Amino acid sequence: MKIKNLLLGSLTSIALVTSGQSLADYPNKDIQGIIMWGAGGSTDSVMRSVTPYAEEKLGVDVIMTNRSGGVGAIATKYVYSQKSDGYTLLMGAENPQMHKVLGLSSIDYSDMIPINILARGTPIIVANNDAPYNTFEEFVAYVKAHPGEVRTGMTGNGGLTSIVLAMLESQVKLDLTPVPYNGDGPALTALQSGTIDVMSSVIGAALDHIQAGRMKVISVIDAKENNLLPGIAPITDTYPKLSSYLPWGPFFGIFVKKGTPKEAIDKLVAAFHAAAENESFKQLMAKRGFEIMNESGASAEAFLERYRSVSSWIVYDSGFSKKSPADFNIPRP
Amino acid sequence: MYMLNAWVSLDYVLLTALGTLLGIYVGAIPGLSVTMAVSILISFTFSWDINNALCLMIGIYMGGVYGGSRTAILLNIPGAPAAIVTALDGYPLAKKGLAGQAIGLSTIMSVIGGFVGIAVLAVAAPAVSDFALLFQPRDYLLLGIMGITLVGALSGRSLIKGIFAGALGIGIGTVGLDPLTAEERFTFGYVELWSGISPVVVMIGLFGLTEALVQLHNLDKAMIKQKVDKIVPKLGDIKKYLPLSIQSSFIGVVIGALPGTGGEIASLMAYDHARRVTKKPEVPFGEGAKEGLIAAESSNNAAVGGAFIPMLTLGIPGDAVTAVFIGALFIHGVNPGPLLIETRPDMFWFIVGTLLLANVFLLIFGLTGIKVFSKIIQCPKGILIPIIFLLSIVGAYSIHNSVSDIWWMLAFGVMGYFMRRHGYPLSPIILGVILSHLMDENWRRAILVERNDLGAFWANLFSSPLSLTLLFIIVFVALSSTPFWRILKQKISRK
Numbered sequence: 001m002k003i004k005n006l007l008l009g010s011l012t013s014i015a016l017v018t019s020g021q022s023l024a025d026y027p028n029k030d031i032q033g034i035i036m037w038g039a040g041g042s043t044d045s046v047m048r049s050v051t052p053y054a055e056e057k058l059g060v061d062v063i064m065t066n067r068s069g070g071v072g073a074i075a076t077k078y079v080y081s082q083k084s085d086g087y088t089l090l091m092g093a094e095n096p097q098m099h100k101v102l103g104l105s106s107i108d109y110s111d112m113i114p115i116n117i118l119a120r121g122t123p124i125i126v127a128n129n130d131a132p133y134n135t136f137e138e139f140v141a142y143v144k145a146h147p148g149e150v151r152t153g154m155t156g157n158g159g160l161t162s163i164v165l166a167m168l169e170s171q172v173k174l175d176l177t178p179v180p181y182n183g184d185g186p187a188l189t190a191l192q193s194g195t196i197d198v199m200s201s202v203i204g205a206a207l208d209h210i211q212a213g214r215m216k217v218i219s220v221i222d223a224k225e226n227n228l229l230p231g232i233a234p235i236t237d238t239y240p241k242l243s244s245y246l247p248w249g250p251f252f253g254i255f256v257k258k259g260t261p262k263e264a265i266d267k268l269v270a271a272f273h274a275a276a277e278n279e280s281f282k283q284l285m286a287k288r289g290f291e292i293m294n295e296s297g298a299s300a301e302a303f304l305e306r307y308r309s310v311s312s313w314i315v316y317d318s319g320f321s322k323k324s325p326a327d328f329n330i331p332r333p
Numbered sequence: 334m335y336m337l338n339a340w341v342s343l344d345y346v347l348l349t350a351l352g353t354l355l356g357i358y359v360g361a362i363p364g365l366s367v368t369m370a371v372s373i374l375i376s377f378t379f380s381w382d383i384n385n386a387l388c389l390m391i392g393i394y395m396g397g398v399y400g401g402s403r404t405a406i407l408l409n410i411p412g413a414p415a416a417i418v419t420a421l422d423g424y425p426l427a428k429k430g431l432a433g434q435a436i437g438l439s440t441i442m443s444v445i446g447g448f449v450g451i452a453v454l455a456v457a458a459p460a461v462s463d464f465a466l467l468f469q470p471r472d473y474l475l476l477g478i479m480g481i482t483l484v485g486a487l488s489g490r491s492l493i494k495g496i497f498a499g500a501l502g503i504g505i506g507t508v509g510l511d512p513l514t515a516e517e518r519f520t521f522g523y524v525e526l527w528s529g530i531s532p533v534v535v536m537i538g539l540f541g542l543t544e545a546l547v548q549l550h551n552l553d554k555a556m557i558k559q560k561v562d563k564i565v566p567k568l569g570d571i572k573k574y575l576p577l578s579i580q581s582s583f584i585g586v587v588i589g590a591l592p593g594t595g596g597e598i599a600s601l602m603a604y605d606h607a608r609r610v611t612k613k614p615e616v617p618f619g620e621g622a623k624e625g626l627i628a629a630e631s632s633n634n635a636a637v638g639g640a641f642i643p644m645l646t647l648g649i650p651g652d653a654v655t656a657v658f659i660g661a662l663f664i665h666g667v668n669p670g671p672l673l674i675e676t677r678p679d680m681f682w683f684i685v686g687t688l689l690l691a692n693v694f695l696l697i698f699g700l701t702g703i704k705v706f707s708k709i710i711q712c713p714k715g716i717l718i719p720i721i722f723l724l725s726i727v728g729a730y731s732i733h734n735s736v737s738d739i740w741w742m743l744a745f746g747v748m749g750y751f752m753r754r755h756g757y758p759l760s761p762i763i764l765g766v767i768l769s770h771l772m773d774e775n776w777r778r779a780i781l782v783e784r785n786d787l788g789a790f791w792a793n794l795f796s797s798p799l800s801l802t803l804l805f806i807i808v809f810v811a812l813s814s815t816p817f818w819r820i821l822k823q824k825i826s827r828k
Contacts, residue, residue: 038656039372045660052379064376065734069528070510077524105524151782179781180513182774189592189649193466195782208648208670284666 026086026264033064033254036075036092042204042288046252047091049284050118053275058267064091071095071158073105080107084257086264089115094250097308098158101315101330103322108308112255113265114300116272119290120251121202123164123221124229126188126210128197136219136238139198140172147175153187153199154178157320160250161187163311164200164221166318167248171239191215202250203228203289222247228289244333245310251293253300269296309333335679336455338384339686345388349687352392353694357702359393360400361412363541363728366533367397368653375661383665388687390661394654395691398596398637399443399699402630406435407710410541410721414532415596415633417763418604420540421487422618422625429621430560432707437564438623439630440699441571442578446631447692449582450589450638454645455685459674461639462646465590467799470779471790473593475803477772480598480764482810483605487760489619494757502765503772505530512774513781525737532597532766534729534741539759541725542746545718547753552714559707565700577607577624578631585632589639595652596633596640597767603632609810638688645681647671 033051037043044066051062067075072095079090090112099105125136133139143150154161161184168174176198181187184201191199192214200221207228209215220226223236223246236243254272256265275281276294285292295303310333312325325332339345359370370393378386401416406423419439426435453461481499488495508519509529520526581603588599607618607628614622640651648670650656662669667680674681709717729742749759783789794800812818 039368039375039660041656041660045663048375048379048660049664052376066372067734069733070524071527073524074527148784177781177784179778181778182512185649186592189466189643189647190470192647193469195469195778208668208672212671214647214671280666284663287666287668288663 026261026267027058027060029087030061030063031058031087031089032082033062033089033091034075034079035064035066036068036072036090036095037066038068039066043091043093043252046118046285046290047254050272050275050278050281051091053278053281054268054271057271057274062089071099071104071156073099073107076105076107076112079255080111080257082257084259086256086260086268088256089268090255090257091252092255093252094307094311095158097304098311098315100328101312101321101323101325102158104158109253109255109304110308111258113258113260114296114304115254115256115265115268116276117251117253117293117295117300117303118272118276119285119292119294120247120249121204121290122226122247122249123160123200124203124206124217124226124232125164125198125200125219125221126191126206126215126217128191128194129214129216130194131197131216134216134218135233136235139218140174140238143174143176148177150176150198151179151196152176153184153190153196154180155182155184155187156180158311158315160184160202161200162320163248163314166314166320167221167242167245168235168239169318170314171241188215207289221249245314248307248310249291251303251307252290253304272296306333335682336686336689338679339388339683339690344385345687346690348385348388349392349690350694350698352389353396353691354392354698356393356396356398357400357403357695357698358396360397360416361403362724363404363410363412363537365728365731366413367394368657369731370397371654371657371661375657375664378661379664383662383667384683386661386665387684390658391684391687392691392694394658395447395634395637395688395695396698398634399440399447399630399695401633402439402443403436403706406439406626407432407706408717408721409544411536413596414536414763414767415600415636416629417536417540417597417760418600418629419626419633421604421629421760422620422622423629425616425619425621426623426626427559427710430558431621432559432710433564433703434560434566435623435626436703436706437700438566438570439626440696440703441566442574442627442630443634443699444692444696445575445578446582446585446634447637447688447695449579449631450586450635451685451688451692452638453583453586453635454638454641454688458642458646461586461590461642464587465592465643466647468591469793469797469800470775470782471794472797472800472803473591473775474772474779475800475807476588476591476594476598476602477768477775479605479803479807479810480601480768481772482807483601483764484761485814486605486608486618487758487764489756489758491756491758495761498752498757498759499761499765502535502762502767503769504765505535505762506532506766506769507773512770513777525735528733530741530766531732531738532763533732534738535745535766536763537725537728538742538745539749539762541721541728542742543749543753543759545721545725546746546750548714548718552718559710564703574623574627577610578627580606580610581628581631582635585635586639586642588632589636589651590642592643592649592651594771596636598771599632599636599639600629601764601767603628605810609813641684641688644669645673645684648673 076096082088096108133142223243315321359365401412402419405411405416405420409424411417484499510527584603585599607624611624640655643649643651644655729738
């Protein structure tokens, strides 16, 4: 493994030396976009709906390929192994920010430059329609009265469900029975069929089911009410202390490897900024319950850092991370 | 009726036709998968009108599922996992020079299956999706067990070798991150192995490459002369097989509608069903029984309609292709979900109409190109084998755009070659790979849901009519293939 890293390092340094040529006319060939999740998933849909507008600005095609696997680590490693010339984009979600503490990979977004953080999702807690609780307080009271009886869907350590649960556990001890699923799609299905009773998800994934009356929402994991879910109290009403973590939520972003020439970055940032301003893209995202961010530069980096610090320390404090965030100089939130 | 919208515009009709035709070829080539084709189309059709895009994609889906049977019959290389079962009896037919007949029959049966699937989608979609939601983890486990009993049927001469192959398949299926705890299993530290070994890679290796390697031995042997005069099956034959076809189709719809199971499991179940209900096949199963072909082809095309049911009623994909459809609809501003039928009935019926149209084109294209297709098998081996090699490599790479998949495919191909030389059946391996995830995940989930209480697991199993029915079927199937059953039957008939 070590030799491989060394080799990779030396290869990339050679690439760095050789890639400095003829960038004045960037972009002069097609750009590769590597999507870290599979076709049809939410990351895939978001990227495929924003990129065509950016292509118009860039004047070249962005050829998108799905390279799923390893919770996003495979795509991240792949982009990191390419030349830093701005011709390979990483189109990803929040996952790599947890890779270091979970021991999945030695690369995260701090080794990349954000071109655009497109949008972010707001976590919520949904429950089966037949569940005997309608608010978060009632839910806590019920769990306390029936320890271990409430089953909750989980989507793996480091996934949204695990972090939300860890956030809640920092405020209240909940004795739930976790049932793992590989993705929130199957888990939301199981919630409707009564296999599980409650789970955390994002508004985008659950909104239609909620509006169709197939499940109910009992809390919004945010510091304020969400206008898509009027009347649902934010979690900070119950646990004001959580506001130090919030707003927190999964996000979608486009990245290039560190070392990419400034000219290429500027052009990409401008193109994707304009693309994310597109009215039909905005409508699309709003309908799916995603909050448009459209941020780049320092504000995007600050957002990424905050996400990494909150999530890393939460999973470390709840004891399921392999390594301490301190090992990677990740400050406490 | 919104459904007619799909038929009145020349654009729609032509695009559906084009899609279906493309689909047949995409499906026929191992490794060029329907999922892949539909994903590429998402980008390609981004700026199109959504209805046009849907026509093309639905055509490809319908044609692709059917197309998988072509190479399965002609070359023993299933174009897609759903066609693995087709190869079991289809290829022996081709070896007897009956490829034309086999393709003709499979076309008719695919179309019948397709119609049944679409009819159920149109008439009973909400009811079927509610039924699909009844399935608990334990029921998926029982389905998996039901499937694995098929090893017996797929073993050929030696049951022991069949069981060995099946177990090997299950072992291969466990490679990767544990689906429940994300613990690494048999990955030896390689990130490339985290998502496991794709069943399609195993399939391309074991069928495509192995077949090419085995054929190297027969390089100089004369080709089988194919009879291509009687392609369209006789009406009497269709009538005779219609009940089986309809039954298989219903199996296909239900399995297709279950999230997480698709055409490949549907065709396995239908094949097993056909083996049990067919009292006296003209030729034994596995040696070219038409019943086997019919069950496989009806059910996997019926599963297409089935897969659309949870997608259009709940926004849950029924299989990998419908997952991509959800993405496509989303990009075009339509939210497939529980509200779709109410808020966009035009969209729902347009999809139904297009499916129907694609199915009609399937019949036309399926029956017209057979003569040319059957000639493939007569193509000199010196040309055919390198092409198979090339397609296998391209196919393996294209699944995840990953070079390591090519190496896996090559390794499985070589392994398959030696296993075949030593009389090991290969299909149980695929069966194991396909089913191991289903059983692994759902057994553990089922027991977790009961908080690790085995007593509660059985209690709930026996109190659920659905689980009990599935269990009863498994016990019945198991018992009916033991000598004990024959003795019992004789005793009863003597009285």
